[in-house]
Every structure is written in structure tokens, then in C-alpha cells.
């Protein structure tokens with residue numbers, strides 16, 4: 082198949098960017114979207130033009146590296162699909178496809194379609210963990226976890242940290258990402274001790290990075306390649322409210 | 334070399350220069366059961382206040398590097414950690430699907446440290462070091478405790494206790510898992526521990542930063558040269574010791590199940606600076622991957638081995654049978670693993686299962702358009718257990734399969750074919766996980782590891798975390814205490830500038846050729862050649878042909894490569910070119926090693942050396958050793974050092990899964 086691509090090109094964070102038009106020729110419908118871009122890039126390099134810069138690694142939907150907005154939709158809008166898993170059979174012959182980076186203040190553009198998502202790492206660093214040192218832990222079966230809770234924790238823990246939720250949100254909110262981590266840990270008995278502290282620390286970091294608030298549009302859930310539920314945001318809000326109240330009362 | 338004795342003359346083997354040194358693995362003496370305990374009791378400790386004075390560089394943030402960096406920082410060392418991805422959470426370990434082994438015996442099915450040890454040694458076709466494997470089996474139990482405490486959401490039974498599944502090469506159920514995303518969950522556990530340490534100031538993290546060379550000062554590894562992949566800036570970092578946790582080199586085959594960025598650069602550059610590369614020809618071809626569909630393809634996708642718990646592998650009995658699978662009646666299907674290996678059946682080890690698939694396809698019984706495929710069929714399991722149970726166990730894998738192929742594996746069998754997956758070879762290390770090059774430690778898939786000539790499923794995650802959480806944090810002290818009182822080389826030490834300049838010159842050279850061929854086109858060519866000549870089956874003629882081709886390819890590379898742009902800023906073409914430059918030399922070393930090993934063992938199958946019924950014919954008399962190669966210059970024959978393998982606990986035996 083043949084397509085016309087309108088691709089965002091931007092040399093670095095400081096330079097202005099603009100759309101360039103490229104032709105993608107003789108693409109197999111079995112190829113993935115990124116493989117289509119590989120083919121275009123090979124062609125560009127042969128012509129002495131610098132390739133379109135985008136990031137990817139696992140190419141099987143688990144590392145969360147790939148990130149681009151296709152025709153206005155993060156990852157191209159197929160349910161539960163990252164762009165590395167998006168296949169060309171979903172496109173039509175001759176289609177014009179627009180490709181842009183995630184657009185959000187806390188994710189500055191590095192080059193073309195690559196953005197800096199280190200703000201996500203800093204949210205986790207603020208408190209997205211259980212503080213245990215290596216060694217000296219009890220036997221793994223010493224603490225049974227009801228299967229239902231383990232499953233709910235796992236549903237949230239599947240987040241790949243790609244940032245599609247932020248890209249989809251008109252407020253550039255990172256709450257689905259953040260609530261997934263809090264949900265994962267708060268459904269487990271091991272995560273209880275630091276539950277309040279974690280909620281306060283992560284939310285404050287999130288806000289200071291310039292992410293916006295959630296106004297219940299649920300675009301994030303629709304864009305999430307792991308289909309993480311907004312129910313975790315509600316749970317996070319409860320945790321945060323409770324923790325703030327405790328903090329004000331000087332209980333914690 | 335500190336750890337080698339003077340080269341002793343031995344009979345000349347083809348492909349080597351005939352002079353061999355022997356290497357000492359420095360294993361503690363005494364009964365193997367108490368090695369590790371004795372060792373820990375006797376090593377010199379560094380007091381907490383002094384630990385703060387030591388700087389450690391950890392290259393890699395996967396299971397091995399992430400767990401090591403976090404633990405070393407907890408102990409008080411000052412750690413700098415590097416990875417090429419934009420975040421440590423994205424290291425390739427994240428893609429591991431099936432599970433992690435541990436000798437917990439929670440199923441009460443007779444598992445023990447000895448059994449895990451023996452399975453690993455036997456699975457590795459008696460080409461691993463016993464003492465290391467015993468230690469691995471021993472600490473496997475601590476890993477599960479650690480991960481659960483971190484909040485890793487392993488699968489559980491209704492009673493709330495941990496669930497297990499079986500993996501290949503084992504007759505017990507000892508694999509822990511988190512749906513089909515075990516690697517992701519374990520890595521996030523390590524990443525969270527690492528994040529806590531970054532916040533606490535013990536670890537300084539350098540994401541999107543690629544190590545391009547190792548700095549060796551007075552014979553000791555003391556630093557690295559890196560390039561920031563976003564800004565193009567080159568910088569040097571010095572430390573008391575360097576830890577490489579940079580993963581495997583499966584991407585030398587271009588198509589593999591590895592992530593796109595996985596590369597050999599860090600370990601190969603260390604090799605060129607003096608570290609021995611051990612058993613590079615031991616590569617694992619995984620039997621169950623989605624078959625190749627076209628030449629645009631950028632990677633192959635694994636369908637986890639755990640699927641073989643419930644899926645049955647078959648090929649049509651008739652040659653050239655192109656009927657759809659549903660129309661092939663039961664008695665015209667050849668369930669060849671169950672037929673050939675009745676005691677392990679569909680859970681036969683990977684090397685054996687892959688070769689059996691190749692045999693069926695070579696026999697003209699392969700399926701799909703290309704004839705390079707066999708079926709993995711869940712029909713019986715769905716009948717027996719119902720679709721919901723299968724969905725709960727493997728739903729994400731079935732979804733992934735459908736996304737890629739457009740086929741529904743609940744309704745028709747999966748099409749699968751072997752693909753390059755894991756590399757058992759790596760930098761040689763002793764019991765302390767230190768290379769022959771003092772100060773250079775190597776952990777995880779990057780070292781030549783505990784898996785011998787073939788790794789059993791669910792054992793790489795175990796090894797990575799064992800190395801990082803529980804072994805290196807002890808053993809690193811042995812080297813560091815021997816360095817007590819020594820200062821880091823000063824910033825203006827001439828070697829630092831020289832190595833840095835060499836890196837800069839190399840980049841300049843790559844960007845200034847401006848020829849006609851893209852870096853990826855060279856990579857593809859190397860990959861096809863390696864798959865053809867040094868893949869699932871190897872023979873002398875093929876390997877010699879490849880060895881002849883490498884120098885020609887290198888010459889073309891330096892004349893006709895086209896890297897657009899310059900070294901500054903993000904430059905994707907340059908990144909690829911640098912990695913391909915190393916494959917162009919490293920592939921040659923692999924073929925060289927494969928040619929010299931005139932036997933078949935595990936993942937190394939030499940067509941000349943097989944039994945009458947086509948099984949690997951090992952030659953213990955001549956090859957029961959680790960082949961550790963010393964770099965002697967590009968295009969020059971490397972120098973062979975041998976570490977002789979002794980089997981005191983697990984007695985050498987023919988590996989039989991029948």
C-alpha cells in the first residue's frame with residue numbers, strides 16, 4: 082500500500098518545529114506502523130535526509146517507549162494497542178496520515194517525535210514504591226493475599242508508563258499513570274504502611290511537574306494501551322483526601 | 334594476565350592459535366553445599382562509613398543492573414547507573430513473559446536446591462560451572478521473598494498463596510509468574526527500589542546514555558566513555574569499579590526476540606580492552622515465536638514457553654500438506670515432541686524443541702506460506718478446561734498473537750517457528766562475578782553465566798536478580814577491599830583523554846564516510862548470514878564461509894556506509910551504525926568459537942557431530958571447558974584460554990529427555 086505522511090520535524094527543544102510531507106511506498110499490510118516508518122527512514126537516509134526520529138525498543142507493547150499521536154489519537158487509537166503493535170492493515174490505500182509527538186508541557190520535545198518523560202520517573206521517585214531493603218524479608222508465603230486483591234493490583238501494575246494518558250488529556254493530567262501505581266501498591270498488604278505518605282508525595286510531585294488536574298473526561302482511559310480503569314483515579318483521590326486530612330490534623 | 338598461567342602447549346585445534354592458558358574460576362573449596370555460606374563468612378567486609386568512599390559505575394538498569402544499583406546504594410556505595418533507554422524502567426527485561434524459577438517447593442512436588450541445580454546443569458548440557466549454579470539455586474528462594482516484599486503482584490491461588498507453573502526441562506512446578514508479564518513486574522520492583530535510592534541521593538541515574546568504551550588504567554577497569562543519545566555529548570566517568578549489566582547480544586542476528594536497542598557494544602568494547610569473551614557461540618533459539626512474515630520485519634515476537642503447559646506442538650504427517658489445520662484429522666498429525674521425548678513431551682528443553690521443529694520443516698512438513706512453521710494447538714486444553722481458564726492464564730499472549738497475525742488462537746492453532754532469543758555466552762567472570770580484567774564486574778545476561786550451553790526457561794530472570802540483589806553486593810567487596818586506600822586516577826590522567834579521543838574519532842569516521850548503504854542494511858546482511866551459518870545448525874564449511882565474508886563486509890562498511898547528520902544531537906543513524914560496527918567484529922568471533930568447538934552441545938549444534946538419531950553428540954574428553962577468548966586485534970585470530978569444567982556433584986551424563 083501507499084500512504085502520504087505529514088510528520089512533525091523539530092531539530093531540538095529550542096528550535097521551532099513544522100510538518101514535513103513524505104511518501105510511504107509499497108508498504109506491506111502485515112507491517113507494523115513503526116516498520117512502515119523504518120521503511121520510510123531507510124529511504125530518507127539513502128537520499129541523504131536525516132531519518133524521522135522516534136523512540137521504540139521492545140516493539141511488542143510492553144516497554145512503553147514508543148509514543149506518537151496519529152491523526153490526533155495517541156498510539157493511533159486502536160483499543161489496547163501501542164503504536165508498535167498497530168498494524169498497517171488498519172490503514173487505507175492512499176490515506177494521508179498525520180504524525181505528531183505527545184504534546185504536553187511536562188513532556189518537552191527532544192527531537193521530532195521524541196519527548197522527555199523524565200517527569201514520570203520523578204513521580205515514582207517521590208514515593209511510588211514500598212521501602213524495603215534487599216534481604217531480611219519474610220518468606221513469600223508468610224503473608225497471603227486474597228486472589229481478588231492480587232488481581233486488582235496486577236490490573237493497575239500493568240501500566241507501561243508511556244504517557245498516552247497525558248497526551249490524550251486536555252489538561253495534560255498524569256493522574257491515570259500516578260493512580261495506577263498507587264492502586265497497585267494499595268491493594269497489597271505490603272503497601273499499607275506508606276499508603277498516606279505515598280499519596281501526598283506523589284500528588285505533590287505530579288503537580289509541581291506541571292501536570293494538570295483530572296476533570297473527568299476519561300480520554301485517558303480510552304487512550305491507555307493497557308486499558309487501565311479510571312476507577313483507580315477515584316481510589317487515589319480518596320487516599321489523597323484522607324492523607325491530607327490526617328496531615329492537617331497532625332496524625333501523620 | 335593475572336588469572337592465567339603461562340600458555341601451555343596443547344594439540345592445535347582448527348581456528349585457534351594452538352597456545353592455551355587455563356583460567357581459574359576461583360571457586361571456594363570444600364563441599365559445594367556450604368561454598369557460599371563459608372565464602373560469605375570469610376570475605377573481608379567494608380565498614381559502612383568506608384563504603385561511602387567507593388564509587389561504583391553500573392551500566393544497565395535491567396533486572397541485573399537495576400537490582401545491583403539499588404542494593405549497592407542501600408549498602409552505602411556511591412552509584413552511577415546508565416542505560417540507553419529514556420528511563421531505567423524500560424530495560425529489555427521488561428519484555429520477559431513467562432516466569433521466574435525458584436526452589437521453594439511450595440507445591441510439595443519434590444523440588445529442592447539440588448534438583449534446581451541439577452536441572453540447570455543438565456539443561457545446560459554440562460557446560461556450566463557447578464559452584465555458580467549451586468549458589469544460584471540456593472539464592473533463588475530469597476528472590477521470591479524479596480520481590481513479594483516489594484509488592485510484585487505474582488499470581489496467587491484462591492487461598493491467597495503463590496501459584497506456580499511448569500517450564501521446559503523440569504518435572505516440578507517451580508515457576509512463579511505475574512500473568513504473561515513477569516519480567517515487567519519484576520523489573521518494576523527493581524526500578525522502584527532504584528527510584529527510592531535515586532531520590533535518597535545514593536544513585537545518580539543517566540538515562541538515554543550509551544557506553545561506548547571502557548577506560549582501563551594500569552590494568553584495572555576504572556571508568557567509561559559515554560554518549561548522551563539526546564544531545565550527542567561525549568563524557569567520561571570514573572569509579573573504583575565498573576559493573577556491566579548490559580544484557581545479551583542476540584541482535585547480532587538482526588531478527589530476534591530482543592528489543593531493538595539491545596546490543597553488544599558495551600561488552601565487546603570491554604573485550605577489546607582486555608576482558609575475555611566466553612563461549613560466544615552458545616546462543617539460544619526459542620522454539621515458539623511468531624514466524625517471519627516479510628523483509629520489512631524489525632523483530633520477532635516470542636510466544637512464551639509457558640504456553641507449552643497447555644499447548645500441543647504438531648506438524649502434519651504428510652509432506653506439503655497445505656490444508657487448514659482444522660481439516661487435518663487427528664491421525665494425520667505428528668505431535669513430534671510427545672512422540673520423540675515421551676517423558677518431557679511438549680515441555681522438552683528449548684534447544685531440543687527448536688531443532689525438532691527445524692527437522693519437521695526440513696522434511697517438507699512445515700506449515701504456512703513459507704513452510705517455516707509448526708502448530709501450537711490449544712484445542713484439547715480448551716476442551717478440557719474451557720476457554721475462560723485459558724484466557725486467564727495466557728490472555729495477553731493470545732491478544733498479542735492476534736494483533737500481529739490477525740488470527741484468533743482460541744479458534745485455530747498458533748503458527749510458530751524458532752527464533753533467536755537469548756545468549757548464554759558473555760564476558761568471562763570468576764566466582765566473584767569479576768572478569769579477568771581486575772575491577773570489571775559483569776552480571777546478568779552479559780556474563781557467560783550459569784546456563785552452560787543452553788538456558789532453561791524462567792532461569793534468566795532468576796540469574797539476573799540473583800546476581801544483582803544477592804551475589805554482587807557481597808562479592809564486589811572482595812575487589813574493593815583490595816583497592817582500599819588507592820585513589821581514583823586523576824581527571825587529567827592521559828589514558829582518560831586518549832580513550833575519549835578514540836571514541837570521538839570513531840564517531841567522526843562513521844559520520845564522514847557518506848557512502849550509499851544505510852547502517853540497517855549492513856545489520857540485516859550480517860543477521861541473515863549469522864542465521865544461515867551460525868544459527869540452529871552449524872557446519873565447518875558454512876562457518877568458514879562466514880569467516881571469509883566478515884573482513885569483506887567490514888571493508889565495504891568503512892567505504893560505503895551512509896550516516897546522515899553529524900555527531901551532535903540525537904542521531905538515530907549514528908546509534909545504529911556504532912552498534913553494527915561492533916557486530917561486524919563480534920559476529921566473526923562467534924563463528925570462530927563455533928568452528929573451534931568440534932562437538933554439539935545445547936544451543937551449539939554442529940551437523941558433523943550428532944548421534945544416529947540426530948541428537949547432539951557432546952565430546953567431554955576434549956571440550957569440557959569454557960572457551961574464553963582474548964582479543965588480539967581486528968581480523969587477527971583471538972587467543973584461547975580454557976577454564977576446565979569439573980563435575981563433582983552432578984556427574985557427567987548423556988542428556989536424555991526421552
Ligand SMILES: Cc1cc2nc3c(=O)[nH]c(=O)nc-3n(C[C@H](O)[C@H](O)[C@H](O)COP(=O)(O)OP(=O)(O)OC[C@H]3O[C@@H](n4cnc5c(N)ncnc54)[C@H](O)[C@@H]3O)c2cc1C
Nearest residue numbers: 393394395396397417426431432544580777778791793794
Ligand atoms: C521476549 C523475551 C521474553 C523472555 N522471557 C523470559 C522469562 O519468562 N523468564 C526468564 O527467566 N527469562 C526470560 N527472558 C530472558 C530475560 O528477559 C533476559 O535474559 C534478562 O531480562 C536480561 O536481563 P539483564 O538485566 O541482564 O539485561 P537487560 O534487561 O537486557 O538490560 C540491559 C540494560 O543495559 C543497558 N545497556 C545495554 N547496552 C548499553 C550500552 N552500551 N550503554 C548503556 N547502557 C546499555 C540497557 O539500557 C538496559 O538497561 C526473555 C527474553 C525475551 C527477549
Ligand code: FES
Nearest residue numbers: 138140145147165
Ligand atoms: S516499543 Fe515497547 S511498547 Fe512500543
